[in-house]
Amino acid sequence: MGLVARGVSYRAGGRDLVHRVDLTVPPGEVIAVVGPNGAGKSTLVGLLAGDLKPHEGTVSLDERPIRALGPRERALGRAVLPQQTSLRFGYSVEEVVEMGRHPHLGRFSKISEEDRRIVADEMERAEVSHLARRPFPSLSGGESARVMLARVLSQRSRVLLLDEPAAALDVRHQALLMRVLAERAAQGVACLIVVHDLNLAARHADKIALMADGRLLAVAEPWTALAPELLERTFGHPAVVVDHPSCDRPLVVTAP
Amino acid sequence: MTGSTTRRGVPVHAALLGLLLAGALLVAGVFAGQASAKPERAPVMPTTGQGLDGDRVKIRSARRIVSLNGDLTEVIYALGLGSRVVGADTSTTFPRAAAKKQNIGYQRRLSAEGILSLKPTVIIGSTLAGPKRVLEQLDKSGVPLVVLPEDDTIKAPANKIRNVARVLGVRKRGEILARKMERQLRVQSRNAARLAKGKDRPRVAFLYLRGPRVQLIGGRASRSNTVIRYARGVDVGATVTNRSSVPVTAEALIAAQPEVLVVTDTGLRSVGGMAGLLRIPGIAQTPAGRDRRVLAYDDQLVLGLGPRLPSAIRKLTLGLYRGNRV
C-alpha cells in the first residue's frame, strides 16, 4: 500500500538525475526528503507523482503502476504541491482552493455542499480563511504557499507529495504545515515532503530520506539518518548533531 | 473608283451595283449624320445595359446616378449629365465639381448600403469596381447596376463614352462626343508624330507613387503605357514588366535610364512634392532626376483612359518634345 518506487531511474541530458531509487511511502508516515541542490529531489517527486516516465523501474500507487492509471484515478490517489505556482489571473483564494475538489466532481456537476465544507475546513486548517475573497495574485509568498497547501489538502487523496512547501513560510507556519501532515498521516495518508531545513525534518518527520547525486543514501528514522558522517557525505559539509533541548529529536548544527 | 473599273471592261451591271451600293452608303451616312446632329435634350428612357455577370438590366431613369469609378464619372460629366451624379468614388478627380460629390469610398472598397442611401436610380461601374459581394448586394436591391467591361486600349475612351451614353439614354450625345474624341485623338496622334519626327524619342517611365516607400512602375499592360506610346515616348516600364505594374527598386530604376518621369498629382503630393520625389533612392540618379524632368498630371488624365485622352496625349507630347512642364 501507499506509494512505492522500485529501482527507479530518470535520465536527462546524458546523466541520471535519479539513479535506481527504492523508496516506500507507506500510509500513516511522513517521510522527509533532504539533500543538496541538484540532488534530484524534485525529479523524484515528479517520478513518484507519475508526471515523469522512469527510464528504469516502476512507481506504484496502492500496488498499481501509477503510469497505468488514468489522470483522474491518479488525482484521487495522490495530491502534489509543486515548488512554486504562479497564477496570473485574479482568482479568489476560495476559488483556488476549490480547484482541489476537481477530481471528485463529475464533468458537468457543480460543486456540492460537501465539497464546500471540505474547502472551508482546509482553508481553516491552513489558516487562510480570512483571505477567502482576496485575489490570489495579491498574496504574499507565504500566504500563497498556504493557499496552495489548502488546495492540495482539499483534494483528500491517499498520498501527499509536497515539494519544498516550507521555504516561503515563517517559523510558526512551518510548524503548522508539519503538524497538519502528521495529522493526515495519523488518518492513514502517506506523506512525502521535500525540505531544506534539516531540523524541521528532524522534529516532525517519521523518516528522513537523504538524497545526493540522484541516489538515495539512506532512509531511516531521524536519529539514524542524521548521523554526522552521513550528513557530511550527503551535503559535503560537516555538521554536529546534538540533542534537541525540548524534545526527543536530534538537532543539527552545521559547522562554520 | 467605279469609273476606272468600267474602263477596264467590267460588265455594266457590276458597275451599276457598285453605284447603287455607294449611293446606299451615302444615304445611310447622311441619315446617320442627321441623327447625330440632333442630340437628345434629355435622357431617353428606358434603356438596357449589361448588369453583373452579363445579365441585362433595364434602366428606367437616369435622374440619380452613382458612379463607381473615376473614369466613368468623367464620361458622365462629358455627356452633360454631371448634375445628375449623386455619388462618386474617391478615384474621381475630374472635373472639380465631380470630386465634390458624395464620396462613396474607393472603387474597390464600396459599401452597398452607403450607395443605396443616396437613392440612385442607376448605378454605373466597370469591372474594376468591388468587392464583388458588394456588387451582388447592389444587384439584389433592384436598383439597376450596370457593369461595363474594362478595356485598356486606345479604343477605351470611345467605348466608354458610347457604353455610358447608351445606358443613360443619351446615345446620340455619346456618338457625337465619341466621334469628336476619336477625331481629336487622330489629330493629336498626328501632331505627336510631327513633333517627334527626326528627333530621338525620350525614354519615359510612369511611376505610381503612394508615399515615399511605394513606387510601382507602369508596365506594358498599363494604361499609362498607351498614353506614353501615343505621345511618341519610349515607355521603359514596358521593358521592365509585361504586367500593368510592378514595384521598382532604386537600381532597376537607374538601370532603366528614364529621361522623363511621369507621375500623378496625388502621387507627387504623397511623397512631398518634387523635393520629396528626388529624395527617393534612385530617382535623383536617373537622367530624368538629374534634369528635373518630371511631369505630373491629374490622376484620371493619365490613368483614366477617359474622354480627356487626346488632351493627355497632347500635354505629354508637349512635355516630352517642347519641354513644357505640365
Added chain:
Amino acid sequence: MGIRGPSVTVTLVALLVASFLASIAIGAYAIPVWDVVGVLSDRIGLGVGGTYDQIDEAVIWDVRLPRAVLAALVGASLGIAGAALQAIFRNPLADPSLIGVTGGAAVGATFAIVTGFTYFGLLSVPVAAALAGLVATLAVYAFARRAGRTEVVTLILTGLAVNAVATAAVGMATYVASPEELQDIVFWTLGSLGGASWETVRACLPFVILGIVVIPLFGRTLDLMVLGEREAGHLGVRTEQVRLVLIVVCAVTAGAGVAVAGIIGFVGLIVPHIIRLLVGPGNRLVVPLSAVGGATLLLLADLAARTVAAPAELPLGVLTAALGGPFFLFLVHRTRGAHGGWG
C-alpha cells in the same frame, strides 16, 4: 464574484440583443423602424406588412441582416477563442494570432487574391484563409511538440516564428501584386464585414457554433490549466489532449471568423479581459460571456464603421484596434493597481 454572475449575464445578453436590433435598424440608408419590422415579419411569415419597397427589403434582408449576423458570429468566435487561448497559455496576452491562425489566414487570403484563385467562387478567399489558418496552427503545434509534451513558452515562440514567416509571405505577395490586388489585400488585412451575405454567414456558421458549443464544456478544466500544466495534470486533467482539442477548435472557430471578415484586432484580446473585470476569472462564466461580449462589441464597432463616414465605410479592423488599444492600456494600468499586475 459569483453573486454578480447572473446579473452580469442578463445585462450582457440584453446588450447583445439591443446591439443586434440597433444594427438592423440603423444604417446609411434611412428606413423607418416600422418598415424594418415589416420586412422582417414578412420574411419570417408573420406578415405584419408595411409600405416598404424592394430597396428597403434588400437593404434589410440582404445587406444589414446578414452583416449583423456575421458581425455577431465573428465577434463571438474571436471572443471565445481569445478567452480559451488565454487560459490554455496561462497568458493574458494570448489571442488567436498567437497560435498562427491570423498569420496563416492572412497568407491564405493574400495568395488567393494575388493568384486569382477562384475555385470556390466568392468563397475562395475565405476558404483559402481558413485552411491556411488551420495549417499554420497545426504547424505551430507540431513544431512545439517534443516527446509527447508541449511547452507553453516553446509554443509561443513557435507561434511568433510562424507569424514572422506569414508576415514575410504576405509582404512578398504584396510585392508582386498589382495596385488593384494591393488594394484588395489591404482591404482584407484591415478587416471588414462589407461583403457579408447569407452565403458567408452559412459558410462560417457551423465552425463558430462548433466553438461556442465545445469550448464552454472545458470551462472548469480551463481554470485548472490556468493554475499550471502540471497542477492541472495532478488534478486529473489530460492536459495534452485538452490542449490539442482546444487549440484546433479555437483555430477552426477563429479561422472561420478571420476568413470572412479579415483581420480584426483586439477583440480576442480585450473582450475576455472586460468579462473578467465584470465576473472574475472563472472560465465557466468568462468563456461563454466572452462570446456574448465579442458579438456585442463587433456589432457596435461595425455599426460605427458603416455609419460614421457614410456613404463610405471605415475599415472595421482599424476601428477595433483604435478603440481597443487605449482601452487595453487602461486595463493593464488598472490590473497593476489592483493586484500587482500579471507577474
